[in-house]
Amino acid sequence: MRNGAAILLVTLAGCAPVQDGPPAAADAAASYAAAVLHPTTGSSVWGTVTFAATDSGVLIRADVSGLAPGAHGFHVHEWGDCSAPDATSAGGHFNPEASPHGAPDGAERHVGDLGNLVADASGTARYERTDRRIALGGANSIIGRAVMVHAAEDDLASQPTGSAGARLACGVIGIVRGAE
Ligand code: CU
Ligand code: ZN
Numbered sequence: 001m002r003n004g005a006a007i008l009l010v011t012l013a014g015c016a017p018v019q020d021g022p023p024a025a026a027d028a029a030a031s032y033a034a035a036v037l038h039p040t041t042g043s044s045v046w047g048t049v050t051f052a053a054t055d056s057g058v059l060i061r062a063d064v065s066g067l068a069p070g071a072h073g074f075h076v077h078e079w080g081d082c083s084a085p086d087a088t089s090a091g092g093h094f095n096p097e098a099s100p101h102g103a104p105d106g107a108e109r110h111v112g113d114l115g116n117l118v119a120d121a122s123g124t125a126r127y128e129r130t131d132r133r134i135a136l137g138g139a140n141s142i143i144g145r146a147v148m149v150h151a152a153e154d155d156l157a158s159q160p161t162g163s164a165g166a167r168l169a170c171g172v173i174g175i176v177r178g179a180e
Contacts, residue, residue: 029135029138029179030053030179032051032053034048034049034050035146035173036171038082040082040166041086043168043169044066045065045066046066047064047169053136054130056130057130057133058135060129064125066123067125069121071116072116072152073116074114074150075147076094077090079091079146081146082171093113094145096111096140104129104133109133111133115129117149146170147173149170150167151166152164
């Protein structure tokens with residue numbers, strides 16, 4: 001895990017986080033993006049998340065450790081800024097369509113709503129699903145935004161956060177490969 005994170009860190013060095021306005025790469029869709037999740041203050045949650053463009057959507061894979069066993073809210077947040085000790089600098093859920101919070105497969109959801117990671121007894125969570133709402137270019141682009149893991153389960157209904165609680169790990173999403 002640590003070696004993988006180091007490799008991703010080298011790959012992502014030089015990606016400037018998006019602070020405001022549309023991502024700089026919004027017009028040129030990427031084919032592959034990734035984030036390294038870093039623990040917030042008091043947390044020991046680390047991980048990596050990758051996003052691959054496919055014909056049926058964006059394939060998301062996450063590998064996260066240091067969690068309490070059980071479900072943990074997992075979202076893309078609006079701003080690529082994990083600098084605050086509690087990661088509140090990343091803003092709320094990425095919601096370009098002004099929709100209510102919801103389930104990843106629900107009719108109404110924030111674009112950034114990815115449901116939950118589920119950690120096993122050792123505190124490790126693996127997540128793999130293809131999402132049709134997030135994108136690596138255009139209005140729903142997640143490039144330069146933040147991916148977040150929470151302390152509590154996202155109930156997929158409470159507004160506007162799913163009652164997912166504190167932010168345990170945050171990573172800025174950067175382009176690994178451009179469109180091919
Ligand atoms: Cu979140
Ligand atoms: Zn949401």
